[in-house]
Amino acid sequence: MNSLAEDIKQQVESEISSCRNCKKCLLACPLPESKGIDIFHLNREILSERPTHAMLDFAFLCYSCGACNDSCSEHLRRDLHMAYLRSKGRLPKGFTNLLHWRGRSLGPIDKVLYSLKRIKDRPVDSIARHLDKTEFKDTDLLFYFACYAYSPSNIPEKTLGIADHLGLDYDVIAGYSHCCGWPHFLAGDFDRAEPLFIDLFNTITNTTAKTVVTGCAECYKALKFIRDRYAGSFKVLTTTEWITAHQKKLKLTKSTEPITFHDSCQLSRLEDKADVPRALVKKMASLVEMEANRRETRCCGGMRAGHEPERLNILRQNRLTEAKSTGAKMMVTECITCYEKYHPHAKDIKVRDLSELVYDRLKK
Ligand code: SF4
Ligand code: SF4
Structure with missing residues (x-):
């Protein structure tokens, strides 16, 4: 078996050779920096042994949110290309x-x-x-x-x-x-x-x-x-x-309070699992949707760790503002990374994990 690094290198090189250079991935990217990037230049830099500092800076800003993958008609893993690009740079301190x-x-x-x-x-x-x-x-x-x-x-x-x-x-x-x-x-x-x-x-x-x-x-x-x-x-x-899978054995209390749900990029977008948490929330409350929902969700930036924290804080506060604008008093997550990124910023709205909500609503 090849090393993981060798397998990733081969996969990325093969995918770049099938890229149609249509730029849809960059147009879907939530990072404003993506709009100034030339797609031919990006692909060359991904394959280069020594990418430029500017391209590495972009790679380290990437959230690994997969919005790029979702827009690619060739089903190329642009998020993986970005991880491969990061492998050639020096990791910023914020990731430690x-x-x-x-x-x-x-x-x-x-x-x-x-x-x-x-x-x-x-x-x-x-x-x-x-x-x-x-x-x-x-x-x-x-x-x-x-x-x-x-x-x-x-x-x-x-x-x-x-x-x-x-x-x-x-x-x-x-x-x-x-x-x-x-x-x-x-x-x-x-x-x-x-x-x-x-x-x-x-x-x-x-x-x-x-x-x-x-x-x-x-x-x-x-x-x-x-x-x-x-x-x-x-x-x-x-x-x-x-x-x-065990829902029939769980008796859950239902209220009429409006609750909104924040989709995880990895689960709702890349694994197409947006219906499962919604069905569960609806057993316990009235679900109100944010504008950016399901596959169109906004990333919490969790995988960028503490790199450029001010920008990450604004990203999270904006998402919570969007959640509040639905009239919900609670935003529910199903990924602990999302939960931990939003919870410290929550004002005038609660952030809860779906498992906590289920536990608290159990008729014991
Ligand atoms: S994974 Fe990175 S490059 Fe792709 S859309 Fe998200 S932030 Fe942009
Ligand atoms: S959307 Fe896919 S095919 Fe188009 S430029 Fe991006 S990776 Fe290449």
């Missing part, structure tokens, strides 16, 4: 928080820093007992929380609360040592992503699990990629899909 302390092979300083994090940000006991463990019980169902076990939200806890309410048997993969590698992949650091992919694949396939459930859209993409690349057979579900 998204990439450090991940995996099992940490240097001595990272080991100490991660130990401190485990103490400082220790989750509740029901989650903490799963952190970084390597032994799993025999069960069909695994929840994959990885880094979001440390989420300041109580989304992991409430997800397990739903499973307990249903009386299900399960185990949990949690902690930075089980990172999915997707942040590294999207950052273009394929050499660091690959061992994380392999470790996670081995961890899952060494269990008896048939289904892996995650509440992070990026983890979902990673789990599917890893399963397909290394020929696994486990099923990957979003938390929303998993809840929906």
